Amino acid sequence: MPNKIRIALDAMGGDHGPSIVVPGAELSLARHPNAELILFGDAAQIEPLLEKSPRVKAASRVVHTSVAIRMDDKPSKALRQGRRNSSMWLAIDAVKKREADVAVSAGNTGALMVMSKLHLRMMAGVDRPAIACQWPTLKGVSIVLDVGASIGADAEHLAHLAAMGSAMARVLLNVEKPTVGLLNIGVEEVKGLEPVREAARILREQPWPHMQYYGFVEADDIGKGTVDVVVTEGFAGNIALKAAEGTARQIGEFLRAELKRRLRSKLGYLFARPAFAAVREKMDPAKSNGGVLLGLNGIVIKSHGGASAEGFAVAIDIGYDMVRHDLLAKIGEALGHDPGRATSAGLVEGVAS
């Protein structure tokens, strides 16, 4: 683990580029004074912002590029136009070259995944990346993955997700043997998809030194905090995440509208406001901003494209924590006991760099 933690930032990523990235970095640096930054992007836009961000100015260097990936570019186009020279690619490249320990981008998710996979390559035994998020629960925080990196998963990929997610939980939640549940549905005739049932068998039967397999969970278990890690393929995971976010926003709007409608309640609102603020804080997407791309030979963090400076700072914080607690080594440990190795040794060779 390096003494200084070196963070590569795609300064042009997200809906607002450097105007969010630089102040976000300033907030995160205040919490992590031993971080060093490399900012990739348009120097003419970045440098004026440094004047208002003295910590960033002192702890960073700027690497200029005029090429930025647009939020709505298809990954194929992004790759054609931005490979080797875009701010996103250069941030990933810094991780590849060991000049940085982690890359953080609020840019186009598809482009970030494709570039990361192409340049950093997958870890031995893992065939494609996943995105893991932190999900606020009644008990604290759980890790949910995959929330949209790829659609569909066979049993082996689900087992990999379990291993990688539990490694991330060890880092973030500070538990030695996180509990892991497989997302399933409980109301249908034959319970669940074949890959989910098969993954359950793998997780139940193999010895996993760093996780504890709990069993199936349903989507309403996520918010209860029934398990530390919830594993699912990316389509269902993304739908769970968006449905929860949508419901939280919906309830917020209902409450605001109802309180506005009633004079008596307006008075009540004044009294109840601290409680609302506390709940809003707990459910605030910014507080759990930062999806971790897992399965790569390197750490890449995806911030929400519309994140505020505070949200982007949290994404940097997560990257920092992942490096400091050596996520990659913990994933390696977890995958070392991966049944994928035992049962299909060919996989461990594979695409490893």
Add this chain to the structure above:
Amino acid sequence: MPNKIRIALDAMGGDHGPSIVVPGAELSLARHPNAELILFGDAAQIEPLLEKSPRVKAASRVVHTSVAIRMDDKPSKALRQGRRNSSMWLAIDAVKKREADVAVSAGNTGALMVMSKLHLRMMAGVDRPAIACQWPTLKGVSIVLDVGASIGADAEHLAHLAAMGSAMARVLLNVEKPTVGLLNIGVEEVKGLEPVREAARILREQPWPHMQYYGFVEADDIGKGTVDVVVTEGFAGNIALKAAEGTARQIGEFLRAELKRRLRSKLGYLFARPAFAAVREKMDPAKSNGGVLLGLNGIVIKSHGGASAEGFAVAIDIGYDMVRHDLLAKIGEALGHDPGRATSAGLVEGVAS
């Protein structure tokens, strides 16, 4: 449309059986005096309850059976033990025999689906049932289907779901051409599953006299009320539903806990209570209780197993509305313009009774 609407109730279904079903029926009858009920179940349990439910007593007859399907029976076991003689089967049988217009059960979902499919058979051109629910939104209510009847769907099944869901929306929402969206995810490299893309093509290119195809929606669009009908296969649909329910409960618990923690907020709570109550009412699962089994030659309503009497009454109400506004004819109309008929005429023959 019959003058009297005849409703068959599985009096033994749900976690609490007749002790919920009978008072629930009483509540619904107060709103629908022209309904007639047949209660199937253990007469020794049902009849004493009628004394406290005068409307039910006056407007119902009891058909005794001592066989009840258990909530945790596998469908295969339920069928082996309860075919022809269980309260659930007999309620469905009343619809089959045209003695009732609709069956309502809070029993085991899997058993209800299997029995309904076996006994009522599927409509021409539809290969398996779906469960549609009402979802409270910022704009009112939307229909979401399938929320867990079956896992996976090809493009044609998704198009059927669109047709059936829009027929249900015409009944419930009183719009002539409901808007229909296909649930998809927006963050991954190649957007969406092949069947979802193919269904989009079918819905876009065919003329649908009774619906308006909107396009893809994400799961956070559901609560916004972006479209009247959200179509997805049962695994993702069930996960969206449970994730939303879980989040609503979680926020409720956060709010309660925060308000309890603060004296000042407790006072605020007194003032803000009417607004809380209004929001709780809007998000109350009981208010939208009652999944409609679609695609069958008959109307079957699934109440939540843990529903209160009020919740069960809402499920009966939905069944009543579906009969009164002739859901089956509207689904027939919708499927008459179904591309499945045009492109694969064999389907229309099929399993139709």
